Amino acid sequence: MYRLLSLTRGVEERLETLFKQGHVVGGLYRSLGQEATAVGCGYALRGDDWLAPSIRDLGALLARGIHPRDVLRQYLARGTSLCEGKDNTNHFTVPSLGLLGPISPLGTQLCVLNGVALSFRNRGERRVCLTFQGEGASRTGASHEGLAMAAALNLPIVVVLQHNRWSFGTRSTSQAAVEDWSDVAGAYGVPAVGVDGNDVLQVYDAAVQAVARARAGDGMTIVVAETYRMLGHAQHDSQKHVPTEELAEWEARDPIQGFERYLIEFGFESQSSVEEIRAEVDALLDAAVDEVLTEPYPQGIEARVGAYAEPEPEAEVPWTRRPIVGYAGNMAAGPSRATRVGESG
Amino acid sequence: MYRLLSLTRGVEERLETLFKQGHVVGGLYRSLGQEATAVGCGYALRGDDWLAPSIRDLGALLARGIHPRDVLRQYLARGTSLCEGKDNTNHFTVPSLGLLGPISPLGTQLCVLNGVALSFRNRGERRVCLTFQGEGASRTGASHEGLAMAAALNLPIVVVLQHNRWSFGTRSTSQAAVEDWSDVAGAYGVPAVGVDGNDVLQVYDAAVQAVARARAGDGMTIVVAETYRMLGHAQHDSQKHVPTEELAEWEARDPIQGFERYLIEFGFESQSSVEEIRAEVDALLDAAVDEVLTEPYPQGIEARVGAYAEPEPEAEVPWTRRPIVGYAGNMAAGPSRATRVGESG
Amino acid sequence: MDEAGRKETTYLQAIREAIQEEMRADESVFILGEDIAVYGGAFKVTEGFLEEFGPERVIDTPISEAAIVGAAIGAAHMGLKPIAEMQFIDFIAPAFDMIVNFAAKSRYRTGIGAGLVIRGPCGAGARSGPFHSQSVESYFANVAGLKMVAPARAYDAKGLLRAAIRDPDPVLYFEHKLLYRRVKEYLPVDEQILVPLGRARTHRSGSDLTIVTYGAMVFKSADAANRIAEEDGCEIEVIDLRTLRPLDIATVVESVRRTGRLLIVHEAPRFGGFAGEITAQVCEEAFEWLDAPIRRVTAIDTPVPYAPPLEDYYLPQEDDIVTAARWLLAY
C-alpha cells in the first residue's frame, strides 16, 4: 500500500510538472491529502469486483492495475489513451479491470454502477461494487436516486462518502446542514460507518468489512471518510479563500507521511527500504513520462468514429471535407483499445 | 375541522358519481382514509402562508379556501376552471390563497416552493410554506434536491411526508429499505416528528409546532404522517392486489368517523349537530354540482393563448385554420382568472 | 385466428409479445420500471411477467427515472439487455441527463456501448393534460449516440421493438397510447417478426404528393389521403418513417423526387419539431425536384392542453392535413 500511496502522489506531481510545461490538455484535479481513502478502498476489493472512482481517486485506479502511463495519456490527450483522446481525466471504463469511469455530471455514476451490481446479483455472482462520492455530490438528485435504488434492491455496493470539507469553492458547511455525514444513511435504511480518511489502515479495515457485508448479500454500506482537500478544486484554483492555519493543521495529518512513520516505527519498513520504494516509483514514472511524451495526438478524422456501433448513414454533402469512415475503421477502435487495456493490467 | 373533513369526503364522493356518469375528464385521484392529514395541516397555517398540496390533499385546498365549485370545474375541464381547462386535477397556482399547485413529475413542487420561501426570507416576512409528499415521491432526485436546498438555506418550510403504504401499485416496503421514515431527515440535518396521520388533532398539533418553528426562523421540519391509501392509485385502479383484511384493519381507523366519535363523546358536537353539518355540506355540494354541470368547456381557439406573456410572432402559413389571437385575448385570461380566484376565496 | 393462421393482435399485445418472446429466447433480456412487476404496469403491458420470469428479471423500482436508466446502462455494460419502462414517456425528463450524457456518449468516449431500450407511452388525445401527453422525440433529436423509434402498426411495434432490444446502441422507443388498443392487426404466430431500425415504410403509394409522418399521425394522414383521392382524384404517397434516427432519408428523397411535393405531419409542436430536420435533408438532396415549398402540419406551439376542445384544437386534425395537401397540390 505504501508503494501505491507514493505512486499516487508521484503521478500527480509529474502531472503538475507537465501541466506547468503546458503538456496537460485541459484541467488537472489532485487528490493531495486524500490518497489514503482511494488506496485503502481500492485495496479492499477482489480482482473480479468493480470500482467506480470519482475524479480524485487516482489511488484507486492504480490499485485496480491501471498503469500510470495510461493516466498520463489521458491528461495529455494522446491517441493511445484509453479514451483515444475523446474524453479526459479518468473518464474511462475498463471491464477487464473492473473499472467504471465517471462522467462529469455528479451522482450519475452511482446510478450506473447499480446496473453492474444488478448484473452480479442476477447472475448469482458474489461480486461487489465500490464507489466514491464527495459530500457535495451527495446533494444531487442522481446520487439520491442511485442510493435509494441500491438500498431498495439490496445490491452488493459500498459507497465511500468522502467528506473533504470542500466542494469546488464552497465549504460543505454552507452547502448542507448535515453535521454527522453518517446520518445520510438514514434516508436509505442502510448502515453507515465513519473512518479517519487519512489513515489508510482504518480506511482499509472499514472497506474490507463493508465489502464482505455486500458480498454476503446483506446489501449496501456507506463508509464516511473524514479527510481534507489540500489543494484547490483544480490546478487553476488559487485557494486564496482557505485559511493557512486550516491547511497547516491538516498538513500535519498527511496520510502518506503518517503511514510512513507508522511503517518505520513498527519495523515493517526501514528508512532505506522506503527510499528504495520511492526510487523505484520515480524510475517507473520517468520512463512513463518519456514514453507518453513521444506519443502523438489522435488524427482529426478519428473524431468521426464510434458514436454508434455502426456509422450513421449520412447525407452526402457535396463539399464535405469528410470522407466516410467505414465500419472497419470503427471496429479498429474496439480491439486496439481492448489490447491496450490488457497491457495496462 | 369536522366540516372540512366531511366536505373533503363529500366532494370526492360527488366526483366519483360524476366520474361514473362520465362527466369527469381524465383520471380521478382520491384521498379516502387520508383526509385528516391534509385538513390538519391546512388548518395549521396562517392566511398569508403558502401551501403546496400533492394530488391527494383536497382537504388542504378546502382549508385554504378553495371553493368546491372550483375543484369540480377542474375535474370537469370547464372553461371556468382555475386552469381554464388547460390543466387538470389540482394543478392550479393561486397566489391570493397562498396555493402552489403541483405538476405531475413528482418531487419538483418542493423545489419550487423553496423559491416561495426564499422570497419570504429575502423580504424579511415571517411567512411559512408547507407541502406534502408521498413516501414514493421521496425517492425522486427532485425531492432530494429540494429538501437539501431547503435545509442548506434554512428556509421556513414544513414538509409533511405521508407514509400511506402505497405508491401507485407498489408497496412502499418494496420501493424502499427505510423502516422508520423519520430517519429520512438525517440526510438533511433537520428534525423529524412522527404522527398518526389518521388523527386530525395529532396532525394539527404537530403541524402547528413545525410551522411555529419555521416562522421563528429555525428552518425546516419533516412531519411523518402514518396513514393508509384506502382506494387504488386512481379511480380505474381495482386494488385487487390489496388484502381485504389489511383494508378492513385501516377502515376501522377511519379518520372522519374517529373524529366524529371523539367530538360527540367529549360533547363538542351532538349527533344532530353533526348531521346538520353534513346536511349543510350536502346542500352546498348539490348547488355546486348543478352549477358546474351547466358550465361549458372552453372554446378550442383558447388553446392558442397564454404560452407566453406576449404571443409568439408566428410564420404566416397560407392555409392555417388559426386566426392569430392577440395580446388582448391573452390578457383577458389573466384578470378573469384572478377574479374567479377572488370569488372562490 | 384468421384462415392464414394469424392471430388478431393489438398494438399493445404486439409490444407485450415482443418483450415476452425476447425474454424467453434470451436470458440476458430483463425489464425494470415503476409498478411493472406486482402491478403489471400502468397499461398492463407486463402483466404476468413477474410470475413467468421472476423478480430478478422483472424489477419494480423506486420512483427514480434517472436511477432506472442508470441501472440499465450499467447492466448493458455488463452484456445484459435491459428494457427500461417510463410509466409515461413524459417522465423521461428527469432521466434526461442520464440519457444524453451517459447512455448516448458512452460508446464514443470509452468504446463501451450501452445497448438498452427505454420505452413508454407517448402522445396526446387521451385527455390526460400537459404531463401525460407529450411527444418527446425532439428533445433528443440533436443527441448523437441515440436511436429513436415510433411505430404506428402492430406489426412494426413488434418487429421494431425486437430489433431495438437486440441493438447494441441505446434506443428510445415511443409507444403511442392512443394506438394501444385501437390498432388491431392479424399477425403471423409462427414467424418471428423483426423490422430493422432505420427503414421507412410506404404506407400508401401515390404520385402527386408525398406525406412524411410517423406514429399516430400515419392514420390521420392516410385518412386525409383517401379523402383527397375520392374527392379530388389525386394520389398521395404516405410514408411512415417508423424510425426517427437513423432517419431513412433515401426513401423520402426517392418519393419526393417522384412527386415533387412534400408535406410533413407530426404531432409534436411546430417550432423545433422533427419536420425541421426532414426539411433540411430534403432541401439538400431533392431541391431541384421540388415543385412547391415543403410544408408541415403540426400541433400548435403550446403545452398539451387538457379540455377536449382545447386538445382537439392543439392536435393536427384530418381537416388540417387535407387543407394543407390541397394547397400543395394546387401550387
Place this chain on the structure above:
Amino acid sequence: MDEAGRKETTYLQAIREAIQEEMRADESVFILGEDIAVYGGAFKVTEGFLEEFGPERVIDTPISEAAIVGAAIGAAHMGLKPIAEMQFIDFIAPAFDMIVNFAAKSRYRTGIGAGLVIRGPCGAGARSGPFHSQSVESYFANVAGLKMVAPARAYDAKGLLRAAIRDPDPVLYFEHKLLYRRVKEYLPVDEQILVPLGRARTHRSGSDLTIVTYGAMVFKSADAANRIAEEDGCEIEVIDLRTLRPLDIATVVESVRRTGRLLIVHEAPRFGGFAGEITAQVCEEAFEWLDAPIRRVTAIDTPVPYAPPLEDYYLPQEDDIVTAARWLLAY
C-alpha cells in the same frame, strides 16, 4: 476609455455589468448557483457580488441544478427576478424536467408566469471534453414557453441579458466561453444598453449569399465572408440571430429574398440542430426566391471530443464555411 468616453469591455465584463446594474437598479433581482458567492463563480462572473449585494441576493447553493431552477421558478412566482447560474451549461441537463415541465408550462397552465433567467457558459473549443463544451439550445427548441438567447458581441451580451432579466417569461441565456475574454468592444458607460429579445442583427451586409448564424460562429462566418470578398469578390450577408426563440425569421427572409441563397452555420451537431427549423421556415416563406438549396455547416454528429485535433475536426471551421459558401455561390 476611448475618445468617445466609451469603456473597453470584454464579453464577460458585459455579462457581469448587466447583472450588476440590474441588481443595483432593482431590489427584486438576485442570483443563485454553485460557487457564485464566496468563490465568485467558476469564471469569476460574480466576483465581489457577495460583498456588494449580500448573501440574501447572491446565493451559494448545493450541487442541485433542479433545485436551483425550482427555487428560481418559485421566486419568480412571487415577483422576484431570479438569475440562475449553471456552472457549465452542460449541467442544465439535470434541470431539464424542471425547465421543460415546470418553468415553460407554468404560465399556460395556471396564468402565473416564471420570469427567470438561466445562464451559463456553453460551447466547444476550450479542450474541455464532452461535458463542458456542449451547445444545448436544440434540447429545448421544441419546448413552447421558453425563450433562448445566444449573444456574440459584448454589446448584445449586455443588452440582451438586461432584456432577459426583465422578461416576464423564462429565458435560457447561452454565454460562449470562448468569447468571454476574446471579445472586447468599446461600450458606452452612460447610456443603458438594452437589446430587445427576438431581433436578429445584420453583422455584415451583402447581396450574393446570406449566412445565418449565432454565437461564436458569427465571427468564423464573418472571417469566411471577408475572405470570399477578397478572393472571389462576392459579398456575403452575415446575420447574427442573437435570439433563437422567438426567432426573427422576418429579417432572415428579407435577406434571403434579396440574395437567393442561404447557408446556415451552427456549432451544435448537424442532425436535429437549429438549422432545421430555420430551413423549414425559410422554405415556407421564401421558397420562390431560392436560387440554390439551403445548406448548413455544423459540427459532426458525435459528442464533443477532447483532444485538440479531434475537437478541431468536430467543429465547423472557416474553411468549411468558405467551401460551402463557394459551392452555393457557384450553384
